[in-house]
Amino acid sequence: MIQGLLHYEFLQNAFLTGILIGIIAPLLGVFIVVRRLSLIADALSHVTLAGIAASLLLERSVTAFTGLNPIYMGMVFSVGGALFIEKLREVYKSYQELAIPIIMSGGIGLSVIFISLANGFNTDLFSYLFGSVSAVSRTDLFVILAISIVVIVLIRLLYKELFILSFDEEYAKASGIAAKSIHFIFIVMVALVIAASMRIVGILLVSSLMTLPVAASIRIAKGFKQTIFYSILFGEISVLGGLILSFYADLAPGGTIVMLAVLILIFTIIIKKVNIAKNYNIKEEQLGERS
Amino acid sequence: MILKIKASEQMMSSIIEIKQLTYRYDKDTVLENINLSIAEGSFLAIVGPNGSGKSTLLKLILGLLKLQKGEIHLFGQDINKFKDWQRIGYVSQKANSFNTDFPATVFEVAASGLTKRIGMFRRIKKEHEDKVLAALEAVGMKQYQSRNIGELSGGQQQRVFIARALVSEPQLLILDEPTVGVDAENVNAFYQMLDELNKNKGITLMLVTHDIGSISEKVSHVACLNKRLHFHGDSKEFENLRMEDMSKAYGYDMQLLTHHHEYGGR
Numbered sequence: 001m002i003q004g005l006l007h008y009e010f011l012q013n014a015f016l017t018g019i020l021i022g023i024i025a026p027l028l029g030v031f032i033v034v035r036r037l038s039l040i041a042d043a044l045s046h047v048t049l050a051g052i053a054a055s056l057l058l059e060r061s062v063t064a065f066t067g068l069n070p071i072y073m074g075m076v077f078s079v080g081g082a083l084f085i086e087k088l089r090e091v092y093k094s095y096q097e098l099a100i101p102i103i104m105s106g107g108i109g110l111s112v113i114f115i116s117l118a119n120g121f122n123t124d125l126f127s128y129l130f131g132s133v134s135a136v137s138r139t140d141l142f143v144i145l146a147i148s149i150v151v152i153v154l155i156r157l158l159y160k161e162l163f164i165l166s167f168d169e170e171y172a173k174a175s176g177i178a179a180k181s182i183h184f185i186f187i188v189m190v191a192l193v194i195a196a197s198m199r200i201v202g203i204l205l206v207s208s209l210m211t212l213p214v215a216a217s218i219r220i221a222k223g224f225k226q227t228i229f230y231s232i233l234f235g236e237i238s239v240l241g242g243l244i245l246s247f248y249a250d251l252a253p254g255g256t257i258v259m260l261a262v263l264i265l266i267f268t269i270i271i272k273k274v275n276i277a278k279n280y281n282i283k284e285e286q287l288g289e290r291s
Numbered sequence: 292m293i294l295k296i297k298a299s300e301q302m303m304s305s306i307i308e309i310k311q312l313t314y315r316y317d318k319d320t321v322l323e324n325i326n327l328s329i330a331e332g333s334f335l336a337i338v339g340p341n342g343s344g345k346s347t348l349l350k351l352i353l354g355l356l357k358l359q360k361g362e363i364h365l366f367g368q369d370i371n372k373f374k375d376w377q378r379i380g381y382v383s384q385k386a387n388s389f390n391t392d393f394p395a396t397v398f399e400v401a402a403s404g405l406t407k408r409i410g411m412f413r414r415i416k417k418e419h420e421d422k423v424l425a426a427l428e429a430v431g432m433k434q435y436q437s438r439n440i441g442e443l444s445g446g447q448q449q450r451v452f453i454a455r456a457l458v459s460e461p462q463l464l465i466l467d468e469p470t471v472g473v474d475a476e477n478v479n480a481f482y483q484m485l486d487e488l489n490k491n492k493g494i495t496l497m498l499v500t501h502d503i504g505s506i507s508e509k510v511s512h513v514a515c516l517n518k519r520l521h522f523h524g525d526s527k528e529f530e531n532l533r534m535e536d537m538s539k540a541y542g543y544d545m546q547l548l549t550h551h552h553e554y555g556g557r
Contacts, residue, residue, distance in 0.1 A: 034393060157412045164403040167393055170383060171455075174353060175407045176376055222439055223396035 051077025380456030
């Protein structure tokens, strides 16, 4: 493996990209999960697929698009979809989750049309659906590196605001936080990270990297910063562990990464159960206080 | 209907001044010709049954709803021009709407009250942390600072939300039904904490509640609201006037009121 890493550029690309995605996907995921927007990642990933299909179609029919990395078109669609979701959430104020199936089915519908226009599936598209380590190019790596830097810097700068918007949106607005612009920046970041992550885990599994590590982390973390820390830790373990395992066992990397994340989640649930059983008496006291 | 406040208090400046305020949702008049002034340093309770317009009044004062008719002055400034919102702390009715599984510590929640003051793109510094700890201390929650907010009881959570409002050192603190979700046996201690904030820290307090049982012994002034303002004045006067004015304000709810009255143990 080490030998391979030193010798093969595609392995280097895959691992470096994996490390970056293992940070940014769970990092944004924490804010998505606590705001109960877990399904947004799914909706946007399907819109991204439409962008990729469009790019592959254009590549075939318009010479100017030959050689253009489909990830760019995927990002354009993803960001567009994100803005559309925001708009829909305003239109359907009391049915905000409705925006997600609308965008999701819209994305799948568009993808299917583009795919059929391009005369059906090819291996290229398949690698976008389920992720493919060998498909990660140097350009992909640099694009993802740029996105990662932007995301990490923005989250650091807007941490307070994002926290308060997630915890208590009404209060945040009442205290004069620029909720709309911050939410806009956030959703654009989510769209970019989704487009960036799909190379490794694939469109169908992108949302798992944003939600599963967070779901595990919430079970055991104390406080918000610790939740972020554990989410990224679990994300990294899943991505790196998954890549190594898939390399040796010749498994699909996307699926292996996701299954590792699921295992970690199950593990944290068990740990929590054990801890609760241990602290039963303390909990009992607290409950008594409450009633 | 303008009620005169005692001479000594007229000397002090009023923090909120409301004149001829009327507010409608479509055709429903929710507030009608409200005149109310709150003097600096007072502890005012606005009481009234459900649907009496209490929340609407709060939202108007907080600038969350736009004025339709009448005037509101905050710290002597017209509310439409008022920018200094940090001088007003607000604690909304949390008990039912709050996501108890949110992974945040007591400290993190209280510190989030400084978000606006610290400003965008800046991070929390040592001096801010000291303020947060002082606020937690003032509400008696300092020892819980690293607990997750969801592990606390309703009354403790409410104290943390008050600390969050206190960190930006407001001169006026507005509380919406603060005792909902506070256990009956802890309500007295809760009011005592508010009283200390009022007396020791000099924070003007305004709270809204539908529980009039024993409110008048806890606060300095009472305003009784049901679309119109039926009584506003000293809480001792309120005791005497209570039955008569309350019946006007509460109307049908008279039965309920007397029940509360006895329940309040007076």
